[in-house]
Amino acid sequence: MSMTQETSAALPRRTMPQGLIAARNIVVFLTRSPTSLFGLVVLGLLLILALFAPLIATHDPYMQDLQNTLHPPSSDYLFGTDELGRDIFSRLVHGSRITLTIIFLVTIVVGPLGLIFGTVAGYFGGKVDTVLMRITDIFLSFPSLILSLAFVAALGPSLNNAIIAIALTAWPPIARLARAETMTFRQADYISAARLQGASPARIIWRSIVPMCLPSVLIRLTLNMATVILTAAGLGFLGLGAQPPLPEWGAMIATGRRYMIDSWWLVTFPGLAILSVSLAFNLLGDGLRDALDPKQMNRR
């Protein structure tokens, strides 16, 4: 009796540091690979830029200066100025906040949505599973950009609607994953035990299954974030996302396009910004996959 008490008391205390150790191991693994390290550094940079944007930016991102339009990069204007004389560097720095907002909002919509769909389908199985998975299949039968385009067209072009549209198209893969995970331990002893004790399905799913799915779902979200960034930029470029004068990177490229031939800096720098962030997510995701996939360890 006393023994079971001891172990049950010791368990939570022991698992917390273990989780931390696992996280640290993953980070150590990631920093060892130069490509993943690059991803980590770029994302860290993005975070710093977004947090301290007003301090880092050299100019007001919205301040027009019609005396200084299409000014090439110089010490005054690091990345030059646009057709309205606004400082491109400062706009890029402030644009990082928009990027981060997109990442954040998509994550908090898609994560829970995918988790609920997936765990419920996986836990109940049968008809519920068939219906829910059929719905995900329908969403999956579109390329995500086209579906987002259609949603934005329906909702009206704006940054918020773009985020909603992206979130609406980004959850199905997460749901699939959460379902697969749930199926693997639906039959586990501790779930059966909880069921025998009369815990409600909602409680079992929330308390026992969701925490188990969380790590893989988070990794998957990281992996998909590159696509999210590109879709958001694409929508901005087509004029369906963030609207001027917001310094969204895709929209900046769209307006810069007209002046591209003579003023290369208008499109080059925002494009590089998009490229580095999405590359960073891809490299990081790739590293995470290596770090967590036991199949990668080469054994016969």
Added chain:
Amino acid sequence: MRLSRRRLNGLTEHGFSILITLFGLLILTFVIGRIMPTDPVRAMVGEDASREVYEHVYQQLGLDKPMWQQFLLYLRDVVTLDFGTSIRTGQPVLQDIARALPATIELATFAIIIGAGLGTPMGVIAAVNKDKWQDQVIRVLSLMGHSMPIFWTGMIALLIFYANLGWVGGSGRMSQFYIGLVPERTNFLLIDSILAGQWDVFWSALNHLILPAALLGYSSSAYITRMTRSFMLDQINQEYVTTARVKGLSRRQTIWRHAFGNIRVQLVTIVALAYGSLLEGAVLIETVFAFPGFGQYLTSNLLIGDMNAVMTCVLIVGVIFIGLNILSDILYRVFDPRTR
């Protein structure tokens, strides 16, 4: 080949699930069409139509009926292939799409040839040299292709290869002064120009196609490379590969004749799916290159809220996607001796 009862059941089940997906697709496009902010009646009759005209058209479109009836009407239209007319062009939507789609198919086909031609060997090389420098280089190269905003790369490439170097044609499907020279028979410009014996037009078309196709191909090669690599890694450590080496086959023969042969089926599936996702890139790249294809048709109608055209485009993309999924399924069955 005889159909066993079990396979027959499997096929009907398969067909049934396809039907359900199609039905869901219709609901989705219907919903999108209904929540669009533009007033379809206003868009049709114009700003200064009288109240009677407005009411008339409103009822003609069935907008006074309950939702489910409207949906049934929509179903009827779809089944009879009546997708309405485009507000922007005044033409039947289907006719517009029939003209725009071949351009995109030309583009996507070129792109997939480039993408598979690039991605497959890169994936094999990466797998064979796993964790060596070749693998790392290919990994970064392909992730790069996966990470680039294609509309931006398109502009930069135009700037370099067209504006500065003049190696390729610029925007559009062909040079301005060739437009209208070739009779439209198949709407595939390359084919039409050959049929008409207009070689100048053919070269101009090819010249305009190559850059956007190369960019699309590069971006899709990222996916193909990654999948090829992981398929190959699964095969390389299989015993039958050891058998091939025991027989005295060289490393290269072992890889290409034996291991690669075993991923061909999976690869075909992947390429079919990649072909579908090219449509996505096509929307953006066609905008950049002013390429009069399906993607440009879709986006220009999106921006003005042409409901009929948008709904139809989305429906067609969904159907193409489902079709490619079925196709890859069929290819799998045909090519893999184990499923025969």
Added chain:
Amino acid sequence: MDPILDIRNLSIRYQGSAEPAVRNVSFTLGRERLGIVGESGSGKSTVGRAIMRLLDTAELTADKMTFEEVDLLNASERQMLKVRGQRMSMILQDPKFSLNPIQRCGHQIAEAYRTHVRCTKAEARQRAVEMLEQVHIRDPERVYDMYPHEVSGGMGQRVMIAMMLLTSPDLVIADEPTSALDVTIRLQVLRILDGLVRDKGIGLVMISHDLNLVRAFCDRVLIMYAGRLVETLDAKHLDRAQHPYTQGLLAAQPRIGGPRGPLSVLDRQDSWLNAQGEVA
């Protein structure tokens, strides 16, 4: 007569592992049938694959390792391509995995021949069909055109044997050739292999964990334990084993007509790890 194989103090360490998987193994092989016996993980397959030079990621060291006139330690991959499949070959464990699933059985056999002999497709097919007959396949033309998943395990293993003996090699390594098969057909397949090996005067290394099988089909037996050779014995005189591990293995073998009672279980000693098998 010169030995076919001469191996002295062979050690093998896989990349990424600290301990060698095989250490200081020495033996020679003439035109005879040599069995290597040991429990799973004792390094038997590693030795077999090292002889074929198939271990790309492992580090081999030896005082000497020759196959006929070929110095296996220093032979280039190019040289090995001429040796592998022509002069030495290997029968792998499970035909379910060791045959290419998407190529017809006959094609795979013919390929072994065509890799080393310049001939037409028809000739190669002819030779392959003849070989299928020699492994007692009744309808060789039909089996030639079958895919591996369409043949039974026993048939698959006979296809494997046909493929590996078609070029009349001097040495065949059979790595647990019957472990994946039904008990009822094991003997049948082994007899076919044995008959061919004797007819063609091929040197055979038979790897197995089954002491009874090896005793019946081999002239000499090497006993391996944890990567080391602990003892070498004539098959006829297995009962005279000195080493406690071998004695334990023998005692753990079920024997028809032997005493009933529970089979004894090995009682492992750390000192075995230091013992060195004598080279016969």
